[in-house]
Amino acid sequence: MSSTSSHSATTDVASSVRFPRPSLVTLDVTGTLFTPRIPVGESYLLALREHLPEGSGWERHLEELDADALTTAFMKAYKAKSAEHPAFGAATNLSSVEWWRDVVRHTYIHGGVDPALLQHEDGGSSGYFDRVFADLYYDVFVGERGWALLPNTHEVLQALSSWRGSLGADERPVMGVISNFDERATEALARFGLLQYFDFVLLSREQGVEKPHPQIFQSAVEEARRVRQQWTKEGEPASPSSSSCVGVDRTTHVHIGDSFERDIVGATQAGWSGVLVNNKGRQPKSDTNSAVNNFVSVNSLEDIPALFGLPTPV
Incomplete structure (x- = not known):
């Protein structure tokens, strides 16, 4: 699958970067959406x-x-x-x-x-x-x-949800979760009111492998395909004009997470684009960093909407 043009880890201003409208966006859970209280x-x-x-x-x-x-x-x-x-x-x-x-x-x-x-x-x-x-x-x-939402989690996910809702089924990105977590993650997402924002949830416990293994990312691609098939079956309307799809790479997949080793290395090795939410200010190991391309680093979850050309929600 093809992906966006490369961005280095030193890129930390989200507003300076635009991903092509992706077909699939996934997020990590712990450390990205919520963290130990x-x-x-x-x-x-x-x-x-x-x-x-x-x-x-x-x-x-x-x-x-x-x-x-x-x-x-x-x-x-x-x-x-x-x-x-x-x-x-x-x-x-x-x-x-x-x-x-x-x-x-x-x-x-x-x-x-x-x-x-x-x-x-x-x-x-x-x-x-x-x-x-x-x-x-x-x-x-x-x-x-035990858990606390990171700042503005709901606002960011709502902004992405509104964006997706404004698009026809042919342009709308599928949005999911890929998390190294056990089966309780789905319940945790529901208790925080976050489950509504996602089309699917993939957990390492249920998949039998953990990030950065490429298999869990491939499973997400397959799950996204099933979601799109369901949209077609349910008669989801397409965009009123196909011209907006010209020049848009519909195979772009983007994963967002806070771990360089698990989220970014895993995503980029699977052929995806990666977004490192560096909310702890950690610097990836220089030898690992230099070997990984096609990712961007942002300072917080609030910077995510701008990557897709959306206004900052807060």
């Missing part, structure tokens, strides 16, 4: 405190725990589990619940929590660790207790 270690420590039975005798121990140590332990546990069981266990037939249960347990143990506490039983219908884990897995990190 507080450091992971703090969320894990709060869960321990919230579910500790009154008078258990473990109160002093929880007061002595360090949230930063838990965050460090989480990063190590997450990295190790990802290497052993990629795609949240999909590649090794491990459920995402089992995958995360092991990560959470290892985070606590290596973050300074006494293993005896995790085995604490208080006569309830489930053990202490079971309740803590269920809260983290099924509620905290599926909504506003």
Whole structure:
């Protein structure tokens, strides 16, 4: 597939760049649309405190725990589990619940929590660790207790949605999600009111591979094709004039994300254009950067509409 002309990572003024009207636009989720509300270690420590039975005798121990140590332990546990069981266990037939249960347990143990506490039983219908884990897995990190939208996320997605809605089916880009996340991402997007903006959601857990693997990008192309077929089946009207399509490369695919290694390298190696949302001000490794073309770096999500010739929504 063809793609837009190359842009280097040093291009950080979105208004100076225009992509041809693409046929497919996808976005990453974590770090691009929303981010942890507080450091992971703090969320894990709060869960321990919230579910500790009154008078258990473990109160002093929880007061002595360090949230930063838990965050460090989480990063190590997450990295190790990802290497052993990629795609949240999909590649090794491990459920995402089992995958995360092991990560959470290892985070606590290596973050300074006494293993005896995790085995604490208080006569309830489930053990202490079971309740803590269920809260983290099924509620905290599926909504506003664990995640926070990045600034102007709704405004940016609404601007893109209005743009798409103004176009006929032949010109309108398909818009989707490609995320290294488990199946809870769809629920999280719904809770934040973001699911309405996307035609499809592709998750590494369900695909069995993670970005930067090209297979997940190819799956997005196939999914976009199905969306367009559905539009045709439903009788979506075409643009009133085909002249607007002259000179527009209808095979342009654009992926937007905050990770250079996963989002940009993955997208460009798949033949796509990439947009790095560099909201943390990180600089890609120079050796990797020089080997990757056809991407542009912006400072925040607010810069995205201008890439498609749209006004800044805020």
